[in-house]
Amino acid sequence: MSKTPYKIYLTEEEMPKVWYNLKAVMKELPPPMLNPGTLKPITAEELKQVFCDELVSQELNTTDQYIEIPEALRNFYRMFRPSPLVRAYCLEAMLDTPAEIYYKFEGTNTSGSHKLNSAAAQVYYAKQQGITSLTTETGAGQWGTALAMACAYYGIDLQVFMVKISAEQKPYRKTVIETYGGKVIPSPSNTTEAGRKILAEDPETTGSLGCAISEALEVAMKTENCRYVLGSVLDHVLLHQSIIGLETKYACEKYGIEPDLIIGCAGGGSNFGGLIAPFMGAKINGKADIHFIAVEPASCPSLTRGRYAYDFGDTGQTTPLIKMYTLGSGFIPSPNHAGGLRYHGMSSIVSKLYHDKYLEARAVEQTKVFEAATTFARCEGILPAPESAHALAVAMDEALQCKESGEKKTILFGLTGTGYFDLAAYRDYNEDKMTDYIPTDDDLARGFATLPKVD
Amino acid sequence: MSKTPYKIYLTEEEMPKVWYNLKAVMKELPPPMLNPGTLKPITAEELKQVFCDELVSQELNTTDQYIEIPEALRNFYRMFRPSPLVRAYCLEAMLDTPAEIYYKFEGTNTSGSHKLNSAAAQVYYAKQQGITSLTTETGAGQWGTALAMACAYYGIDLQVFMVKISAEQKPYRKTVIETYGGKVIPSPSNTTEAGRKILAEDPETTGSLGCAISEALEVAMKTENCRYVLGSVLDHVLLHQSIIGLETKYACEKYGIEPDLIIGCAGGGSNFGGLIAPFMGAKINGKADIHFIAVEPASCPSLTRGRYAYDFGDTGQTTPLIKMYTLGSGFIPSPNHAGGLRYHGMSSIVSKLYHDKYLEARAVEQTKVFEAATTFARCEGILPAPESAHALAVAMDEALQCKESGEKKTILFGLTGTGYFDLAAYRDYNEDKMTDYIPTDDDLARGFATLPKVD
Numbered sequence: 001m002s003k004t005p006y007k008i009y010l011t012e013e014e015m016p017k018v019w020y021n022l023k024a025v026m027k028e029l030p031p032p033m034l035n036p037g038t039l040k041p042i043t044a045e046e047l048k049q050v051f052c053d054e055l056v057s058q059e060l061n062t063t064d065q066y067i068e069i070p071e072a073l074r075n076f077y078r079m080f081r082p083s084p085l086v087r088a089y090c091l092e093a094m095l096d097t098p099a100e101i102y103y104k105f106e107g108t109n110t111s112g113s114h115k116l117n118s119a120a121a122q123v124y125y126a127k128q129q130g131i132t133s134l135t136t137e138t139g140a141g142q143w144g145t146a147l148a149m150a151c152a153y154y155g156i157d158l159q160v161f162m163v164k165i166s167a168e169q170k171p172y173r174k175t176v177i178e179t180y181g182g183k184v185i186p187s188p189s190n191t192t193e194a195g196r197k198i199l200a201e202d203p204e205t206t207g208s209l210g211c212a213i214s215e216a217l218e219v220a221m222k223t224e225n226c227r228y229v230l231g232s233v234l235d236h237v238l239l240h241q242s243i244i245g246l247e248t249k250y251a252c253e254k255y256g257i258e259p260d261l262i263i264g265c266a267g268g269g270s271n272f273g274g275l276i277a278p279f280m281g282a283k284i285n286g287k288a289d290i291h292f293i294a295v296e297p298a299s300c301p302s303l304t305r306g307r308y309a310y311d312f313g314d315t316g317q318t319t320p321l322i323k324m325y326t327l328g329s330g331f332i333p334s335p336n337h338a339g340g341l342r343y344h345g346m347s348s349i350v351s352k353l354y355h356d357k358y359l360e361a362r363a364v365e366q367t368k369v370f371e372a373a374t375t376f377a378r379c380e381g382i383l384p385a386p387e388s389a390h391a392l393a394v395a396m397d398e399a400l401q402c403k404e405s406g407e408k409k410t411i412l413f414g415l416t417g418t419g420y421f422d423l424a425a426y427r428d429y430n431e432d433k434m435t436d437y438i439p440t441d442d443d444l445a446r447g448f449a450t451l452p453k454v455d
Numbered sequence: 456m457s458k459t460p461y462k463i464y465l466t467e468e469e470m471p472k473v474w475y476n477l478k479a480v481m482k483e484l485p486p487p488m489l490n491p492g493t494l495k496p497i498t499a500e501e502l503k504q505v506f507c508d509e510l511v512s513q514e515l516n517t518t519d520q521y522i523e524i525p526e527a528l529r530n531f532y533r534m535f536r537p538s539p540l541v542r543a544y545c546l547e548a549m550l551d552t553p554a555e556i557y558y559k560f561e562g563t564n565t566s567g568s569h570k571l572n573s574a575a576a577q578v579y580y581a582k583q584q585g586i587t588s589l590t591t592e593t594g595a596g597q598w599g600t601a602l603a604m605a606c607a608y609y610g611i612d613l614q615v616f617m618v619k620i621s622a623e624q625k626p627y628r629k630t631v632i633e634t635y636g637g638k639v640i641p642s643p644s645n646t647t648e649a650g651r652k653i654l655a656e657d658p659e660t661t662g663s664l665g666c667a668i669s670e671a672l673e674v675a676m677k678t679e680n681c682r683y684v685l686g687s688v689l690d691h692v693l694l695h696q697s698i699i700g701l702e703t704k705y706a707c708e709k710y711g712i713e714p715d716l717i718i719g720c721a722g723g724g725s726n727f728g729g730l731i732a733p734f735m736g737a738k739i740n741g742k743a744d745i746h747f748i749a750v751e752p753a754s755c756p757s758l759t760r761g762r763y764a765y766d767f768g769d770t771g772q773t774t775p776l777i778k779m780y781t782l783g784s785g786f787i788p789s790p791n792h793a794g795g796l797r798y799h800g801m802s803s804i805v806s807k808l809y810h811d812k813y814l815e816a817r818a819v820e821q822t823k824v825f826e827a828a829t830t831f832a833r834c835e836g837i838l839p840a841p842e843s844a845h846a847l848a849v850a851m852d853e854a855l856q857c858k859e860s861g862e863k864k865t866i867l868f869g870l871t872g873t874g875y876f877d878l879a880a881y882r883d884y885n886e887d888k889m890t891d892y893i894p895t896d897d898d899l900a901r902g903f904a905t906l907p908k909v910d
Contacts, residue, residue, distance in 0.1 A: 005467045006533040012460045078461040110838045152833035172878035378607035383565045420875040423627035
């Protein structure tokens with residue numbers, strides 16, 4: 001049988017031994033991060049106060065196209081990688097499309113998403129450096145879970161500042177993190193100055209990601225042998241996620257699959273950036289003709305309606321300034337069930353590629369996303385995370401366009417995770433209680449008003 | 456590198472094309488099911504009123520060692536099979552044992568367990584027979600989810616009678632089933648005579664599996680082109696689950712793994728019976744020397760403290776009589792978080808093999824089970840279902856015994872599923888709120904008093 005298998009599993013020996021550094025291939029680099037006080041490019045020394053040394057080196061590396069994945073870290077990766085590249089035979093049949101549809105599925109590990117690729121790497125380097133504890137923030141909870149798994153594996157203490165409303169709405173996420181030994185602190189908390197200040201001003205606050213970041217940063221700065229880790233946006237996180245794209249590209253080459261279209265959801269941009277990395281490199285070098293689409297929620301449209309400007313990474317305005325497509329750090333995303341895509345900005349690499357017209361961006365409304373997710377679950381068996389289903393919705397659109405036009409395109413999308421912890425959202429959709437939110441121009445203007453003046 | 460990989464994935468071409476019928480190999484057959492009215496062996500015609508024709512043939516087949524898996528069904532299996540056989544390198548290192556530990560992991564599909572193996576087969580045969588709707592009951596919800604997935608794939612209507620207390624305690628299980636298009640009816644309901652009768656007697660009842668079975672059976676009998684399906688206990692369910700054992704055996708042979716010990720959890724016995732089937736066949740034929748251990752909860756000890764007797768399969772006492780190890784259909788299992796193991800009886804095949812001393816049984820208390828589950832999650836990354844963790848707990852015991860004795864045994868256990876929907880139980884464990892329940896001799900006597908008089 002010469003038919004492509006349903007699931008292409010590379011062997012563990014075929015798993016990439018390097019990451020792909022897209023910045024070493026780009027014709028023009030993204031502008032550097034700036035120190036918000038001096039407006040000068042941030043230095044490695046400044047970054048090392050917060051992040052592990054090796055991660056800072058990776059963050060600033062613009063020359064090495066390939067960066068080795070240490071052998072010991074590859075042993076951890078072998079517990080959940082290579083992940084499958086799946087041919088969506090049943091979805092193709094259901095849509096009655098001449099297109100071939102493939103998806104790279106990152107949801108086969110307990111954290112339920114691609115986040116573990118970077119969590120494993122970041123905790124590995126922390127361990128190497130003799131760091132004994134880490135702090136982070138989490139909203140939807142996928143990052144917190146992945147990090148707790150990695151910290152359990154390497155024996156490192158973890159404090160997760162979880163937005164209070166999320167901790168209350170998703171008690172089971174908290175339980176998973178605790179089962180892996182992580183300490184979950186609903187934020188704002190009494191354990192930090194930042195938290196106490198916010199609670200004094202508003203004892204009833206349900207918290208925000210900005211506040212959780214401030215608390216996590218404060219603990220990292222004040223605790224010996226402690227560092228802060230972040231699950232998206234930054235260049236080193238995209239670097240780690242490039243293992244998704246490398247595996248995908250190798251599987252495609254092995255089976256003679258030539259994608260015309262690669263689609264991913266984009267929140268902070270790490271999964272999308274990782275998936276496209278080696279394909280984009282080939283495109284930049286004129287070796288491939290692939291169309292890339294980043295899909296974001298219509299409720300938080302940083303690429304499709306944002307500005308390309310220097311902005312803070314957090315709502316507390318404490319981080320270095322990053323040149324990116326942004327809605328302004330003060331933009332308040334309206335309620336949307338894809339918590340992982342509810343971020344005001346976008347990776348500077350993805351932003352630069354978008355600005356230079358190497359990729360397209362589309363915004364999708366959430367009812368359409370859940371319609372696609374439900375269809376997919378019923379024919380392909382996997383219950384997608386709402387985030388992942390953004391990419392799926394556009395992949396299905398494109399497959400239906402092929403049906404119209406008769407084109408036999410090869411469509412590949414990233415299915416970043418599973419929706420086991422998003423069932424309240426599925427219930428709303430099933431019961432017809434889900435609505436769409438699209439920010440008005442006034443909403444956007446209020447967000448843009450919070451952009452710092454840099455130039 | 457000649458080291459066994461972390462995860463052994465067979466190719467889709469290597470996936471078994473047949474099931475393994477253990478009854479064709481057994482030296483002595485389990486006694487036949489009896490009609491509870493006449494006490495005569497049940498006939499195919501009687502069974503066909505409730506079950507699909509082909510499933511009845513499989514149920515009664517005692518001669519064909521191999522039964523073909525239809526090509527079209529194998530295409531469905533390819534969406535989630537072959538499942539991985541994993542070498543627990545990290546668990547071995549953590550336990551510092553000379554033993555090799557392997558687990559066959561059935562939790563990689565959205566239903567989260569092995570149940571989909573039989574759900575897919577049963578719905579396939581229903582479709583072949585022109586059946587347009589199915590009914591079933593579900594307690595913990597894994598079976599209901601698996602069946603909803605299979606019904607979505609084949610386009611068959613499904614009504615799931617879900618024990619009312621479970622539907623309330625596990626609302627997300629209900630949501631998953633509904634997302635796959637299944638209709639969930641909390642039981643007892645007003646939709647059946649049986650349900651209305653029970654509600655009239657006790658409007659506040661929280662339901663029971665016995666009642667849910669009665670309602671599902673009633674609808675199946677009264678509805679045109681409708682049949683009832685069951686997720687465990689019966690011989691045809693064990694037959695379908697033998698794909699677990701066949702894949703495991705083939706993977707072992709391919710990599711030169713010779714298990715000394717095979718361990719599985721046992722509720723109704725279908726996963727355990729399926730995992731051991733071809734290995735037990737080899738043992739019966741004198742071709743392998745393997746020790747088998749069925750693990751059950753101390754709170755519901757049908758093998759270790761039950762009687763080998765004819766009994767009803769349901770608490771409503773409506774099914775045919777099955778010769779099995781049982782605590783009596785009226786036995787009320789004390790609360791235990793492994794809902795899938797909270798059943799009074801045991802597969803007649805597993806019971807007969809146990810009676811004839813081909814296997815050992817052990818009972819484990821739930822705090823010990825969750826201790827093992829948490830340890831496993833932290834070093835192997837997978838969050839196990841409480842049911843599966845019963846097998847894990849005994850595998851860890853055996854590995855530690857090897858450490859004592861210095862023996863280099865090869866231990867293999869079945870990891871039947873994931874614990875994403877059992878986080879309330881994990882939370883209880885994390886917060887030290889979990890207690891153990893062991894039935895007293897008086898509790899058992901009350902159960903045994905409900906056994907029917909047959910001889």
